Amino acid sequence: MANSAIASAAHETAELVARSSYGRLLAFLAARTRDVAGAEDALAEAFASALQSWPVDGVPDNPDAWLLTVARRRQTDAIRRRQTRTAGEAHIELMMDELNQAAANADAIADRRLALMFACAHPAIEPGMRAPLILQTILGLTASAIAAAFLIPPATMGQRLVRAKARIKEAGVPFAVPERADLADRLDAVLEAIYAAYAKGWTEIGDSTADRLADEAIWLGRLVVSLLPEEPEAKGMLALMLYTEARRQARRDAEGSYVPLQEQDIARWDLGQIDSAEVLLHAANRGGPTGRYQIEAAIQSAHCARRLGNTSNWPSIVALYDALLHLTQSPVVALNRAAVLAETAGADAALACLDGLAGDRRMADYQPYWAAKGHLAARAGRRADAHAALTLAMGLATDDAVRRYLAQQIRQLQDG
Amino acid sequence: MQFIMLIHHDDAALAKAPPALWGEYAAFNEALAKAGGTPGLRLDHASKGRSVTLRNGTPELLDGPYADTKEQFAGYFMIDLPDIDAAVQWAARCPSAQYGTIEVRPIWPTRGQ
Amino acid sequence: MKFMLLIHGNEQAMMEATKTDAAGMSPEYAAFNQALIKAGAMLAGERLRPTTTAASVRVRNGATEVLDGPYAETREQFGGFYIIEAADFDAAMDWAQQCPAAHFGTIEVRPVVQG
Numbered sequence: 250m251a252n253s254a255i256a257s258a259a260h261e262t263a264e265l266v267a268r269s270s271y272g273r274l275l276a277f278l279a280a281r282t283r284d285v286a287g288a289e290d291a292l293a294e295a296f297a298s299a300l301q302s303w304p305v306d307g308v309p310d311n312p313d314a315w316l317l318t319v320a321r322r323r324q325t326d327a328i329r330r331r332q333t334r335t336a337g338e339a340h341i342e343l344m345m346d347e348l349n350q351a352a353a354n355a356d357a358i359a360d361r362r363l364a365l366m367f368a369c370a371h372p373a374i375e376p377g378m379r380a381p382l383i384l385q386t387i388l389g390l391t392a393s394a395i396a397a398a399f400l401i402p403p404a405t406m407g408q409r410l411v412r413a414k415a416r417i418k419e420a421g422v423p424f425a426v427p428e429r430a431d432l433a434d435r436l437d438a439v440l441e442a443i444y445a446a447y448a449k450g451w452t453e454i455g456d457s458t459a460d461r462l463a464d465e466a467i468w469l470g471r472l473v474v475s476l477l478p479e480e481p482e483a484k485g486m487l488a489l490m491l492y493t494e495a496r497r498q499a500r501r502d503a504e505g506s507y508v509p510l511q512e513q514d515i516a517r518w519d520l521g522q523i524d525s526a527e528v529l530l531h532a533a534n535r536g537g538p539t540g541r542y543q544i545e546a547a548i549q550s551a552h553c554a555r556r557l558g559n560t561s562n563w564p565s566i567v568a569l570y571d572a573l574l575h576l577t578q579s580p581v582v583a584l585n586r587a588a589v590l591a592e593t594a595g596a597d598a599a600l601a602c603l604d605g606l607a608g609d610r611r612m613a614d615y616q617p618y619w620a621a622k623g624h625l626a627a628r629a630g631r632r633a634d635a636h637a638a639l640t641l642a643m644g645l646a647t648d649d650a651v652r653r654y655l656a657q658q659i660r661q662l663q664d665g
Numbered sequence: 666m667q668f669i670m671l672i673h674h675d676d677a678a679l680a681k682a683p684p685a686l687w688g689e690y691a692a693f694n695e696a697l698a699k700a701g702g703t704p705g706l707r708l709d710h711a712s713k714g715r716s717v718t719l720r721n722g723t724p725e726l727l728d729g730p731y732a733d734t735k736e737q738f739a740g741y742f743m744i745d746l747p748d749i750d751a752a753v754q755w756a757a758r759c760p761s762a763q764y765g766t767i768e769v770r771p772i773w774p775t776r777g778q
Numbered sequence: 779m780k781f782m783l784l785i786h787g788n789e790q791a792m793m794e795a796t797k798t799d800a801a802g803m804s805p806e807y808a809a810f811n812q813a814l815i816k817a818g819a820m821l822a823g824e825r826l827r828p829t830t831t832a833a834s835v836r837v838r839n840g841a842t843e844v845l846d847g848p849y850a851e852t853r854e855q856f857g858g859f860y861i862i863e864a865a866d867f868d869a870a871m872d873w874a875q876q877c878p879a880a881h882f883g884t885i886e887v888r889p890v891v892q893g
Binding site: 667669671673706707708709711713714715716717718719724726727730731732734736738740743749752753756757762763765766767768769770771772773 | 782784786824825826827829831832833834835836837842844848849850852854856861867871874875880881883884885886887888889890891
């Protein structure tokens, strides 16, 4: 009994360390060698040894330092095996010195997670793999957990992660925070990856894994804000995630059907999270030029204010969308802009905007496009168009709650 | 790349599915047709199947489907897509994914294609 | 009536057997295809890539799960099919016996729901 209690305590400590220090230890181990996979292996072995020896010897005073010492031994052994003595020895000595120093004093473990994130979101890495890489390296998520969230077969995700890590090593992707001149552009890629992870967690509402993925993305957002406190866009993105997160519970009714923003019960909003978002957005706006995430957060802020204060502020929301569209030229932004334009200029004007997107091949199986088109056509009284578009939107949906909501919209169209 | 989606159904679970399923299927078929997919082909119940194998030239007949699984192969649809990610996305859209399992497999390109 | 002939065979053995054939089709299969076409029975036919390329998708409690591999792990694997037109089940079974894969695998015959 006592043994199992110690074992489970050791297990919990190992997990706690994994959660809070995994990325820090991995970034530290990988920064010099650029060998992410090798550092992961070394760290995995260190965690495995911890689970064996901690229950027997007790949890060390400084678990981070303990893990780093073991991982360092594994890593240098592996490098020794690979490199010739003459070419590698000086390099290894240098690295060992640094690691020894760090292991002796865990507070001295330099936080290189930001550099690791910039490596994962480097232009040499395929855009779709940046978020999975960050989730794996900073948070230690498994390939199969990431695969589940991104709706990709686990083996395929595993292969892609291996290839991406090989690319970091082979292409000589730097582990460094970019110089001031490049920072904004490169940071955008990091933020985009984190936000992509959040968006995955946002759409898959019924999924407990996906719920956690949204939490992980917010955690990463907080990390970037803490490591780059001067960057307004990092704050903007964190604010954007918190605004949307605040409405998570209100997006489903008692039957589990999807509820659009307009009809949500604001009593189910998390006002504390909205307040945090407001503070962040305010700080971001003071910080400098207004970027994409600050504008998107401002749009969410305006939506919240309208519902909470019962005031109509549609023209300012349209104006924010105009600015966002000018900045991004994104068809998704154009689509969202059209949806709010219906509130100020009417459904016909909004539909005319959508016509401009009809030729974009990406829209052909983009579910939100057909959903928006269907709702606007219904409002404009074009029943046949509405029916066709809502049917397509329903056929393209992967979320049962959304399917049910659309089925109900189609029924209303037929009854009304 | 041509993909086939093999629909495996648990008949008991399907029998309990709400009538809304057929509306969902109608919408799915619409979307599939627009994306250039083949209309889904639905098979008669697995118990109506018979299997044959030749051993040294002599046919051996078996009643029922080849594989005795909890869910039975019930039909398929095919669609041309850029990669497996898109195929998994389509499989997740198929209403039967709620009640059974959709297996995604790439097709060998036929000769001359 | 429409029938589906499902070809189940040991895909490992099949891969080995077809390795030498660059065209990807054995003379036996070419002959079988010709016979189906001549009889006006051939509606469709495809060969699937091996089950190692398969992924399976299902939604449970609102969560979409993606798994590696085929739905069912069987001794012989589903590797291809024909959709044929035949007068009745017996005629479809005759075609099944003529399918080259019947010699080394199992052919399952299933009626197609007309609609």
